[in-house]
Amino acid sequence: MDLPQRETALFKTILKFYEHRQYKKGLKTAEQILKKFPNHGETLAMKGLFLNHLDRKEEAYDFVRKGLRNNLRSHICWHVFGLLYRSDKNYEEALKCYTHALKYDKENLQILRDYSLLHIQMRNYEGFCDASHQLLELRPQNRAFWVSLAIAYHLMKNYDAAINVLTSYEETLKEKPKGPDFENSELAMYKNMIIEESGDIEKALEHLKEIEDVVCDRRSLKEKRAQFLLQLERLEEAEKVYRGLVDENPDCRAYIDGLLACRGYKKDNLSGNEDSQAIELIQELIATYPRSNLLKRYPLSLVNGEQFKQQVAIYLQQQLRKGVPSLFVNLKDLYTNSEKVKIIEDLLEGYLKNYLETGKFTEDREDKELPTAYLWTLYYLAQHYDRTQQIEKALEYIDKAIEHTPTMVELYMTKGRILKHTGDFEAAAKCLNEGRELDLQDRCINSKCTKYMLRNDQVSDAEKTITLFTRNDSTDPLSDLVDMQCMWFALESAERSNTTIQVQKHFNEFTDDQFDFHTYCLRKTTIRAYVGLLRLEDQLRSHPYYFRAAQNAVKHYLYLHDNPKKTQEEIDQANFANMTPSEIKKYKNKQRKAALKGQQEAESKKAQAKDESHKNQVNKKVDEDPNGDKYVNSENPLRDALQFLIPLQELAGNRIETHLQGFEIYLRQQKYLLALKALKHAHRIDAQNPALHKQIVRLQQAVSAAGELHPVVRKVIDQEFAELYSRDTPLDKFNQQFLENNKGSVPALIATSEVIYLIDSSKQSEAEALLFQIANSEYEPTRTLKNVSAAYEALVQVLKSSRGEEFKEMARKWFPHGKLFQSK
DSSP states (O other), X not given: OOOOHHHHHHHHHHHHHHHTTOXXXXXXXXXXXXXXXXXXXXXXXXXXXXXXXXXOHHHHHHHHHHHHHHOTTOHHHHHHHHHHHHHTTOHHHHXXXXXXXXXXXXXXXXXXXXXXXXXXXXXXXXXXXXXXXXXXXXOTTOHHHHHHHHHHHHHTTOHHHHHHHHHHHHHHOSXXXXXXXXXHHHHHHHHHHHHHHTTOXXXXXXXXXXXXXXXXXXXXXXXXXXXXXXXXXXXXXXXXXXXXXXXXXXXXXXXXXXXXXXXTOOHXXXXXOOOHHHHHHHHHHHHHOTTOHHHHHGGGGTOOHHXXXXXXXXXXXXXXXXXXXXXXXXXXXXXXXXXXXXXXXXXXXXXXXXHHHHSSSSTTOSSOOOXXXXXXXXXXXXXXXXXXXXXXXXXXXXXXXXXXXXXXXXXHHHHHHXXXXXXXXXXXXXXXXXXXXXXXXXXXXXXXXXXXXXXXXXXXXXXXXXXXXXXXXXXXHHHHHHHTTOHHHHHHXXXXXXXXXXXXXXXXXXXXXXXXXXXXXXXXXXXXXXXXXXXXXXXXXXXXXXXXXXXXXXXXXXXXXXXXXXXXXXXXXXXXXXXXXXXXXXXXXXXXXXHHHHHHHHHHHHHHHHHHHHHHTOOOOOOSOTTOHHHHTOSSHHHHHHHHHHHHHHHOTTOHHHHHHHHHHHHHTTXXXXXXXXXXXXXXXXXXXXXXXXXXXXXXXXXXXXXSOOHHHHHHHHHHHTTTOOTTSOHXXXXXXXXXXXXXXXXXXXXXXXXXXXXXXXXXXXXXXXXXXXXXXXXXXXXXXXXXXXXXXXXXXXXXXXXXXXXXXXXXXXXXXXXXXXXX
């Protein structure tokens, strides 16, 4: 239907109102047209679009669908429908709508642009490439379209085509850039990046010479030149460039590593080799750049023995006198070498003794040390003994430090960490809270204190503490933490059931938030950063936070599957068993009234929330499941668990926990081939993993008890299982071999005892006796708090033993502060 001239002009103003985000004016104008022409499809669609932006989604979809019914061949109606789906993150449906819109207007620039953005958001590189081609044909003078086409080819790994596109764009420029400007500089460096990734390093180096005059980012240019020269083994030239970079920033480790690599020293095999030439080079650099902290620290990884003692003594004294709180963190990577650990300990104990006797660290020093040097020595030694698991000494030194300076926040944080390592979470939380009260403006210790409170099950106190740093005017401070995407709190919180789902939502938001950057980065020509963003987003779910959340979710769903929640009918039947008919009738009436009251309260809250939303004009998405009810009441826990597992299999396949949890899901689904596949992946990562050992036995038992299996499945299992377990070997012998192969390992001891009970539950006493061998001296190196706690849990929960108190008494000798081992 064509509108008259007056209404056509009004419709054009509607489009302008939308562009300027004047949604209420646009809605009013649309209604003005619809009074005369109530079936005009495009106006109906635009009204729906305005309603969508005014947070009236149900009405919005109704009007857009009505508009489509009245004009199915309108590109505007289909485009608007796609915009609605896109606003709801339903990209697949939005793409279908854009495809329909392009059928009726193939050269519409805005639709094509939105169409291309959806393709890159969904990582459909071929579709993105086709759309970019069409845009470039329509607007060949637009630089962003040239760049988007080059990016499309680059991401498809068609490097030659990407380079040709950028070269063609350079040829279209009427005036060649005379000097550096950001856009041309970024294009030149991006082209160099593509050449590098194509593998032609020689060509990439030549290209750097060509673009040198137009590049603004001089640091990146030098870094790439040094990198390429090193890769091409033109070492003298590379060293010259790296020396220039070191001169600009002598505290950049990559430059120092590069400079050493030019001399033939790779960082992977350099540590501890005592190569005199490498050490001479570092000493030369220290003389040239005496203020560089990195260069002072660097030699400590290269030298051993007496030379290390001399070097570390100088370094320790300088840092202790200066009062550097991060000194222990700087030296922590040296603690893999027991010889170096002993040297550091002897030096610090010597400094402490000399200070108490003479007021100086060493006899040859003329001036006495400042009192702060004594404090930082105590502070370091406390962390040192905590690291070496000499907890009583660590507590002794940190208490002396607090007695010396009771107002220093870092001391309380360190003491809290030491107490946490003893297993006394209550004392750790109390200590952190004391430190927090010394400086109420310190957000770091506030967050750390909250975390310790949560681990001590002080949920209410933790929530009060963390909300001190949320908005003062907020009615629900905890919801502010969700808005701030505070994932560590969600992961640590055990009280709220939906915290794991919150983390998943945050990662979904990270993925959705990249949408705006597809146009922004092309417009601003920040291309290298944009490609980096796309690659980061592709690996997003390999982040430790997501890994932890997914692990927790899978464990939760496995628990729900193993312990299904009773239906209301089952609960009622159990209650009815002990009731008379009249009592049953009263019970049903009471339940009916309670259900009705609950429904009315829910509707009232929903209406109230809607009213407040409209009053405040808050246009944000409402959480439809704030309490995590869908998470707790999952109808198909194993299917939901797989939704968390699949991203881990793709992005965290190098973590054995991924495959161990995959096994747990597949075994419950009786998908034995997938369970076997998961175990084989885990076996390649760590063949002696205790959890894997137990799962191999469980799979063998499950397959043996499965009865009739498809002949092909049975054949594959027989062939592939041999890599993990020789089925001719009795399970008890296989179990004993595992323990012999892992002598001195407490986790292996736990797994072996559990498998004894798993094979034959009548051998409970044998399994218990084996677990009590943890007291033997051979297990001392791995007898950590974590492992001993796991042994206790296995004894009580898995073996169903009555010897729990006996085990606690034994464990208290090793961990006297551990709350788990305190007698009731």
